[in-house]
Amino acid sequence: MSNVAANPKLKRMKAQRLNQISRPAEAVLHMILGLFALCCIIPFLFVIVISFSAEDSISRIGYSFLPAAWSLDAYRQVLSLGDALWRSYFNSFLITVVGTLISVAMCVLYAYPLYRKDYRFRGFFTFLSFFTMIFGGGLIPTYIICKNLLGMSNNYYALIVPMLVSPFHIIVMRTFFQSSVPFDLIEAATIDGSGEYSTLIRIILPIVKPGIATIALLTALGYWNEWFLCLLYVTDRNLYPLQYLLMEMQRNAEFLARNSSMIGAAGAEAIRTLPSQTMRMSVVVFIVLPIACAYPFFQRYVVAGLTVGSVKG
C-alpha cells in the first residue's frame, strides 16, 4: 500500500486499469478490429500492386500481391490514352468544383431561414424539402421531365443539376446552425441595422465554417463518384466523367472478349489495342488517389457532420 502511494506512476497505471477490460480481452478486440480494418484497405493496395505489375507476370501467375516482375507500362499506356483520359479528368474536376460551389451555396441559403425561429414560413419550407425524402415521382418520370422539358441531354448541366439539392444535407446544415449560432446574435445584429444577407454572410457564416466544410466534402465526394447521371443523360464521349470512362472500358473489354470469334479480323485488331487489365487498374488508382490523399484531412469533418446530422431533426 505504502509502496503504491510512494510510486505515483504505478498508482496512475492502476487507476487507469480500473473499470477497464483485461489485457487478454483487449488483445482479442485488437485482433478482430485490426483484421477488419485491414480488409477495408487491402483491395485498394492490391489494385495498386496490379497496376504496377508486368503484363506477362499476370498472364503467368495471375493477379498477385507479389508479381514476378514490376513494370510501369500501365501508366505509360494511361498517359498515352491522351485526350480521352485528360478530358474525363477535367470533366470530373469541373463537375465536382462547380457542382459543389452551387450546391453548398443553395444549401446554406435554404437551411438558414429554416433555423430562424422567427421566420414565418419555416414549417412550410421544412415540409417541402422533407417530403421529397419519403416520396418521389420515380426514376422514369424524373428522367422524362429532365430530358424533354428541362433539356438535360449531352451537356454538363445534366451532370450537375440533378444532384444539386439533398434534403439530408439541408437537415445537417440546419442542425449546425442550431447548435453553434446563439439566437441573440441575430437579434443583436438586427438591432444594429444589419440586413438579412449581410448578417448571414458577415456574422453567421464565419461561425458555421466547419459545417460548411462538412457539407462541401460530402457533396464533392458525391459528384466525384457520380456515374449514374452520365448513364442516363449523356452519350457524348467528350463529356464522360472518369467514373463512367472506367465503367465503359470494362463494358467494351467484356463485349469484345465475348464476341471476338464472331467479329473476325477487325475484332482481333480491336482486342490487341484494347486497354490492358493493368491499365484499367491504373485508371482505378487515378480515381481513388485524390480521395485517398485528401481523406486523412477531411475525415474529421465528415465524422463531425454525420454525427450532427444523425441528431433528431
Place this chain on the structure above:
Amino acid sequence: MTRLQTPRRRQGAGKTFWLTTMMLPVTVWLLLIRYLPMFGIVMSFLDYRLPTRKMPFPRNLLHSDWVGLKNFRFLFTQESVNMIRNTIGYNALWIVLGLLIAVTFAIMMSELTRKFLAKTYQTMMFFPYFLSWVVVSYFLFAFLDPTNGMLVRAQKAASGTAVDWYNTPAYWPLILTICSIWKNTGYSTVLYLSAITGIDRSQYEAAAVDGATKWQQTLHVTLPHLRPMIVILLIMNVGKIFNADFGLFWSVPMNSAPLYPVTQVVDTYVYRAYTSTGNVGMSTAAGFLQNLVGFVCIMAANGIVRRLDPDSSLF
C-alpha cells in the same frame, strides 16, 4: 405608440421577404426536379405515346390512352416476384446484420485503451464508404476475374478447376452481402461510436462501484443510451426497404445476365425494363409502386415507434 409600431411591422415584413428570397433557388429546384415528376406518375396508367415533333412532350400525354391498371400486370410474373424477393430480402438481411456488426464494433472500439490505434482502425474502416461502386467492382474483379483473378488462380492451383464466379448465381447472395457490409460498416460504426463517446463516464464508474461487470455495463448503460439512435436509423432503413442501391446491384456483378435471378432488384428492373423495351408505362408503374410502398413503410414504422416511445420517433 402607433409611430413605434409601424416601422417594426415593416421591418418584420422585410425580414420575411428577404428570408424568403433565400429559399428561392432550392424551392425552384425542388418544384422542377422533385415535385413536377410526381405528376408523371399518371403515366403508369397510360399507354404512353412517344413525343414527336408535332406533339412535343407534355401534349403527347393527352393523346395517350388511359389503360387503367394494365401496366401493373408485370407484378404477376415470376421475374417480378424474384426481384421483389431480392430487394426486400437483401435489405432486411443487411439492416439486421449491419446493425449488429456496427453496434458490436462501436462498443468494442470504445473499450480500447490505446486511443491512437482505435483512431487508426476507424480511419481504415471508414475508407470504403468514400469509394464508388464502380471502383469497388474493380476491387472484386481483381479476386474473381475468370482468367487472372487471385481467387480463381488459387482454386486452379489447388484443385485444377475454378468457379466461374460471374456466371454462377449461387454465390452472389454471399458476395453482395460481403460487399455491402464491407462498404457500409465503417460509416455506421463511426455513428454509434460518437454516440457512445457522448455518454457521461460517471455512469460507468457508478455502475462499476456497484459491482457491475463490463458486460452488465454494456447491457444496462451503453445500449439504453444507443437506443434512440438505433431506432431512428431503423425507421429510416425500413422506410427504404423497397429501394436498393443501384450501383451495388448494377456494377458489382458487372451487369452479368446469368446472375439476374439473384441480382435483379426493383431499381435495376425499372432501368432495364425502360432501356431494353422502352415501356414507359410499365417502368413508371414499377417505380410508383416502389415509392408508394416506401412511403407506407416509413409512415408505419414511424407510427409504431411513436406509439411505443414518442421520444425516439422521427417526426
